[in-house]
Amino acid sequence: MKKFIIPALFCLIVQFSFAQKATDMSTPKVSANGTIHFAVMDKAPVLEGCENAGSSKKQNKCTADKIETFIQKAFDKDIARSLSNDSVNNAVYVRFIINKQGAxxxxxxxxxxxxxxxEVERILKTLPKFSRGTHQGNAVTVSYSLTLQADRLLRNAVNN
Incomplete structure (x- = not known):
């Protein structure tokens, strides 16, 4: 019987020593430069008109829609026409930082x-200010990322 207890204890000790530590998902990860991702904040920054959209999920969706609409309206029509004839990859990946003042x-x-x-980069630099993002009561710098569909973006830019 002792022959089985000692190896069994040894296996249990080894198992617990190599077990992974549980992660706390309630604490958002803060990057090295001190930014928090848009989706995990207490109060994410939003564009004007999205403050009363309802839940934070609806506010985030409203903000993404407003950014896309802003890009479509400001897009240079000549560039949009020339690109709509080319075969452009469908995805445009956008990322930027919203500082503590909303810029x-x-x-x-x-x-x-x-x-x-x-063209998309030029337009994004002219986005209006966002509201201040807060997390745990403090104003924070926020990272924001968005994927746009190039064909829809160009089609709507030409038609606006």
């Missing part, structure tokens, strides 16, 4: 077409 910083755009990338 846009560090705009980054990833797209397969350099004209599309440049």
């Amino acid at each position: 846009i910083e560090n705009v980054g755009v990833r797209a397969n077409n350099s004209k599309l990338k440049g």
Whole structure:
């Protein structure tokens, strides 16, 4: 009987020593530069007109829709026409930082077409100020990312 207890105890000790620590999902990860991702904040920054959209999920959706509409309206029509004839990859990846005052910083755009990338980047730098984002009662710097559909963006830009 002792022959089985000692190996069994040894296996249990090894199992518990290599077990992974449980993560606390209630605490959002803060990046090295001190930013918190938009989706996990207490009160995420929103564009004007989205404050009364309802839940935070609805406010985030409203903000994303307003950003897309803003880009479509400001898009250079000549560039949109020239790009709509080309076969443009369907995804445009957008990311930027919203500082503690609600201003846009560090705009980054990833797209397969350099004209599309440049135009979206130019427009994003002119976005209006956001409301201040807060987490645990403090104003924070927020990272924001969004994926846009290039064909819809160009089609609506030409038609506006």
